[in-house]
Amino acid sequence: MNDSEFSQLINHYFQNDYRERGKMKWNGFFLSDHTATLKKDDQIRHTNTEKLPAISLDVAQNKLRQAFVNYDSVTVQQNIINTKRQFVPNVTGLVNGFSDLGVYINQELIPFETIRTVIVNDHS
Numbered sequence: 001m002n003d004s005e006f007s008q009l010i011n012h013y014f015q016n017d018y019r020e021r022g023k024m025k026w027n028g029f030f031l032s033d034h035t036a037t038l039k040k041d042d043q044i045r046h047t048n049t050e051k052l053p054a055i056s057l058d059v060a061q062n063k064l065r066q067a068f069v070n071y072d073s074v075t076v077q078q079n080i081i082n083t084k085r086q087f088v089p090n091v092t093g094l095v096n097g098f099s100d101l102g103v104y105i106n107q108e109l110i111p112f113e114t115i116r117t118v119i120v121n122d123h124s
Helices: 003-017 022-045 057-070
Strands: 073-078 091-098 102-105 108-111 115-121
Touching: 057 073, 057 091, 057 115, 073 102
Parallel strands: none
Antiparallel strands: 073 091, 073 115, 091 102, 102 108
16 A cells, blocks of 8 residues: 555545544543542531631731731631531631721632631741
């Protein structure tokens, strides 16, 4: 079989016999991503957040300001209870800034009135 015959055979195969599986060949990738997301959501839902001692809003704001100036990471527990009568998961990260309504941690606004406690994490 010479090159010309081989090229004709290949062209005939792709034009008449080959069937593209389309999305079906990518389902394995979507499934693993979807499964990973479901596992992460399930883990968050089944995590029982430990109740931490409450502090006053003034003390919390002072800790947040100090963490903002020193680029320290903080953990904020909100005084919000979910349908299973558990505290919502704590928010941990850097203080990005403040507004009249609350504090931004990892670009998420946490209203001042929901803050139960603030823990400044050592970065050493």
